[in-house]
Amino acid sequence: xxxxxxxxxxxxxxxxxxxxxxxxxxxxxxxxxxxxxxxxxxxxxxxxxxxxxxxxxxxxxxxxxxxxxxxxxxxxxxxxxxxxxxxxxxxxxxxxxxxxxxxxxxxxxxxxxxxxxxxxxxxxxxxxxxxxxxxxxxxxxxxxxxxxxxxxxxxxxxxxxxxxxxxxxxxxxxxxxxxxxxxxxxxxxxxxxxxxxxxxxxxxxxxxxxxxxxxxxxxxxxxxxxxxxxxxxxxxxxxxxxxxxxxxxxxxxxxxxxxxxxxxxxxxxxxxxxxxxxxxxxxxxxxxxxxxxxxxxxxxxxxxxxxxxxxxxxxxxxxxxxxxxxxxxxxxxxxxxxxxxxxxxxxxxxxxxxxxxxxxxxxxxxxxxxxxxxxxxxxxxxxxxxxxxxxxxxxxxxxxxxxxxxxxxxxxxxxxxxxxxxxxxxxxxxxxxxxxxxxxxxxxxxxxxxxxxxxxxxxxxxxxxxxxxxxxxxxxxxxxxxxxxxxxxxxxxxxxxxxxxxxxxxxxx
Amino acid sequence: xxxxxxxxxxxxxxxxxxxxxxxxxxxxxxxxxxxxxxxxxxxxxxxxxxxxxxxxxxxxxxxxxxxxxxxxxxxxxxxxxxxxxxxxxxxxxxxxxxxxxxxxxxxxxxxxxxxxxxxxxxxxxxxxxxxx
Numbered sequence: 149x150x151x152x153x154x155x156x157x158x159x160x161x162x163x164x165x166x167x168x169x170x171x172x173x174x175x176x177x178x179x180x181x182x183x184x185x186x187x188x189x190x191x192x193x194x195x196x197x198x199x200x201x202x203x204x205x206x207x208x209x210x211x212x213x214x215x216x217x218x219x220x221x222x223x224x225x226x227x228x229x230x231x232x233x234x235x236x237x238x239x240x241x242x243x244x245x246x247x248x249x250x251x252x253x254x255x256x257x258x259x260x261x262x263x264x265x266x267x268x269x270x271x272x273x274x275x276x277x278x279x280x281x282x283x284x285x286x287x288x289x290x291x292x293x294x295x296x297x298x299x300x301x302x303x304x305x306x307x308x309x310x311x312x313x314x315x316x317x318x319x320x321x322x323x324x325x326x327x328x329x330x331x332x333x334x335x336x337x338x339x340x341x342x343x344x345x346x347x348x349x350x351x352x353x354x355x356x357x358x359x360x361x362x363x364x365x366x367x368x369x370x371x372x373x374x375x376x377x378x379x380x381x382x383x384x385x386x387x388x389x390x391x392x393x394x395x396x397x398x399x400x401x402x403x404x405x406x407x408x409x410x411x412x413x414x415x416x417x418x419x420x421x422x423x424x425x426x427x428x429x430x431x432x433x434x435x436x437x438x439x440x441x442x443x444x445x446x447x448x449x450x451x452x453x454x455x456x457x458x459x460x461x462x463x464x465x466x467x468x469x470x471x472x473x474x475x476x477x478x479x480x481x482x483x484x485x486x487x488x489x490x491x492x493x494x495x496x497x498x499x500x501x502x503x504x505x506x507x508x509x510x511x512x513x514x515x516x517x518x519x520x521x522x523x524x525x526x527x528x529x530x531x532x533x534x535x536x537x538x539x540x541x542x543x544x545x546x547x548x549x550x551x552x553x554x555x556x557x558x559x560x561x562x563x564x565x566x567x568x569x570x571x572x573x574x575x576x577x578x579x580x581x582x583x584x585x586x587x588x589x590x591x592x593x594x595x596x597x598x599x600x601x602x603x604x605x606x607x608x609x610x611x612x613x614x615x616x617x618x619x620x621x622x623x624x625x626x627x628x629x630x631x632x633x634x635x636x637x638x639x640x641x642x643x644x645x646x647x648x649x650x651x652x653x654x655x656x657x
Numbered sequence: 658x659x660x661x662x663x664x665x666x667x668x669x670x671x672x673x674x675x676x677x678x679x680x681x682x683x684x685x686x687x688x689x690x691x692x693x694x695x696x697x698x699x700x701x702x703x704x705x706x707x708x709x710x711x712x713x714x715x716x717x718x719x720x721x722x723x724x725x726x727x728x729x730x731x732x733x734x735x736x737x738x739x740x741x742x743x744x745x746x747x748x749x750x751x752x753x754x755x756x757x758x759x760x761x762x763x764x765x766x767x768x769x770x771x772x773x774x775x776x777x778x779x780x781x782x783x784x785x786x787x788x789x
Binding site: 175194209239241 | 769
């Protein structure tokens with residue numbers, strides 16, 4: 149608990165009382181007519197606006213709600229807390245503002261709820277600014293096309309589906325396929341590579357134990373100092389789950405608008421849509437497909453449209469979004485997945501089969517795509533990964549045919565062998581994102597055939613040996629390569645020479 | 658099937674019909690409508706709406722709640738305050754003694770309120786410091 153100063157407390161109390169006494173105006177009031185399941189119906193308050201905050205005076209203090217249904221005779225509002233103290237007949241006032249959350253660098257390293265209140269046991273958060281939870285997205289003229297890379301540190305993504313700053317890239321897959329793991333690695337990479345990108349992780353209805361483990365891990369990796377976690381648990385009211393991504397975005401926008409770069413992770417939007425469906429059904433809004441309300445597309449489009457790369461006139465900051473969607477039995481044609489796929493600038497699809505074959509990250513080369521990231525890919529990685537995606541897709545297709553016959557021509561066999569090595573290369577241990585030079589050296593060794601004599605099972609060992617040898621002998625060149633520029637002929641020759649010598653050590657094994 | 662009339666429409670109709678000549682007829686019509694349409698439970702809310710529309714027309718019925726009985730001078734001051742704030746020509750003021758408000762007064766008007774009671778201030782303070 150923070151230190152308590154009696155003088156300060158007395159001063160605060162006096163100013164609070166003075167503030168109360170200065171109000172001599174009539175407040176517009178309404179009355180609670182019905183309450184239940186986190187939804188309250190109010191009679192009166194004829195001037196209430198959409199999404200405006202209402203204050204209900206209960207015996208246990210003032211409980212806030214926000215108006216979502218403005219009808220002729222009553223207002224349907226969603227409570228932002230426990231509905232137990234709210235009873236029919238209680239007085240409701242208009243707060244006179246829409247929802248805001250504290251924003252600013254003071255939030256870095258903290259775990260907060262969607263209203264910006266600290267839930268990590270630390271002191272209360274005092275910020276200089278607040279941000280609107282619901283805010284219009286930046287217009288066309290305020291934007292710039294995505295051109296700077298956001299390195300995830302995951303070879304398969306950075307090489308095949310590069311993500312740019314300001315892009316919205318969906319991460320989609322069944323449960324337990326490594327969706328969250330990808331985003332955690334991306335956050336860790338921002339700290340390891342010292343990119344200065346601020347991470348905002350929004351946990352929507354995630355188990356508190358999972359969030360606690362995540363915080364621990366991020367602290368261990370030294371990432372927490374540049375991370376804000378907005379956490380909601382399954383026991384929170386649906387209203388908080390609904391607000392969480394918008395509140396997190398408001399916090400990320402602060403950095404975007406101050407010429408910095410922020411990364412938003414929404415884990416996950418499926419639960420968000422479910423929370424919104426619950427609220428909408430309780431508010432008696434007409435159900436549509438899969439019982440979702442008619443505006444469920446707008447729910448996510450208005451959220452993700454706030455991620456953008458700003459123009460130079462607006463400071464050039466960016467807000468990148470990695471929304472997560474959980475599919476059922478790999479069905480990406482369900483309602484919410486198709487909605488979010490159409491909103492985002494590409495998707496990374498994680499396959500359960502690949503995951504259980506031990507190919508982790510279990511990224512599907514055929515179904516994943518990055519629509520705008522190509523322009524943002526670092527020249528270094530681009531120069532060596534040109535035909536990586538095609539080669540991998542062809543390999544997976546050929547491999548499935550090759551199961552039926554043993555007589556294969558030499559070129560097909562070579563393609564399959566190369567594909568097996570590529571697959572091994574793209575396997576990556578969790579919490580170990582790779583820097584640019586590590587990615588370039590690894591990809592070049594396999595795609596150029598330097599590791600063709602190394603058995604597929606030994607590829608990871610050969611890769612590790614190559615990286616440690618290059619790091620030890622050519623530190624200066626690798627530091628230069630890490631800046632992202634295209635590798636010179638000399639560097640490529642050096643990689644070839646070192647890879648060939650490393651490969652010799654694995655041929656006989 | 659006839660369209661369900663909103664409470665707002667009903668209240669507007671009733672507020673218009675509460676002239677000395679039409680008063681009994683209007684009340685009878687409303688009662689019959691509510692019984693016929695099984696909407697008698699909405700009576701309290703309709704009365705609140707009627708009071709609101711009457712207040713818009715210049716006839717305000719207000720309630721003042723205090724911990725102790727107010728003297729005539731204070732009541733007159735409150736009536737003047739209500740007239741000033743609502744532009745009403747006619748104000749009927751009811752007094753309510755409620756020791757739980759501790760001190761101060763609460764003036765309740767149709768759709769509006771001025772709560773200057775100690776209990777309200779304590780509730781607001783309690784919430785404010787709970788949040789911090």
